[in-house]
Amino acid sequence: MSPAGKDRHARALTRSRMRMVARDLAPRGNLDEAVLEAMATVPREAFVPPEYAHRAYEDGPLPIGEGQTISQPYVVAVMASAAELTPVDQVLEVGTGSGYGAAILAQLARQVYTIERHANLATEARQRFEDLGYRNIDVTIGDGTLGLPSRGPFDAIVVTAGAPSEPPPALLEQLAPGGRLIIPTGDTRYHQELTRIRRSPDGTEFKREPLGGTRFVPLIGEAGWTNDHPLANTGPPRDTE
Ligand code: SAM
Secondary structure, three states: OOHHHHHHHHHHHHHHHHHHHHHHHHHHOOOOHHHHHHHOOOOHHHHOOHHHHHHOOOOOOEEEEOOEEEOOHHHHHHHHHHOOOOOOOEEEEEOOOOOHHHHHHHHHOOEEEEEEOOHHHHHHHHHHHHHHOOOOEEEEEOOHHHOOOOOOOEEEEEEOOEEEOOOOHHHHHOEEEEEEEEEEEEOOOOOEEEEEEEEOOOOOOEEEEEEEEEOOOEOEOOOOEOOOOOOOOOOOOOOOO
């Protein structure tokens, strides 16, 4: 592509991103202003496989390999808003996937730690962060159901895969007093209630608030679902999550 063509292409993508925010996100009325700004800034096309780049600003999930998906923009925005982040916060994301969600969180918080069980996805995401100049995202390959005790406690923990009804105990333990755990929980692998669990300022209580129904890929790990299910690594049906 010629330099002029590249320029036109970049401008068209920016327009599509603005349109997504104006048409699919802002009118819902429940999203934080700083989150809308972050969604208007992060280039989602850089987080999807090249063959899906033209669909980057549809408000839906897309395949990213390993049977996993980049989440629907609206769901990413709901989770980031629910986390109530401030610029001094330290956040843990469980389920790096493409890295898009972590990039949104990194616009809102001081430091983001993100953990992914698929080494290929983690490595690709790390490369994207480097290419895009993110300096406040740290990627770990591992089982996020155990959290990241060496880096905690966290002001917020955002889990982007569907957990069983009882959230992983390590994530509750690694939540700072006053911290928020945003996690889809359910008693089946593909239907969950997005839940915010808030730790009291004195650290002794955890209060659960339902935030709506979701369909995430399963959270696989020691304190999640097992990996021996025939659909363990299969993404959900289209138009979900
Ligand atoms: N935040 C991602 C994005 O923006 O692309 C979406 C991630 S996708 C819906 C969920 C991810 O969680 C998948 O990449 C999956 O491999 C990962 N995952 C599932 N169980 C996990 C675990 N125990 N630890 C870390 N990652 C896990």
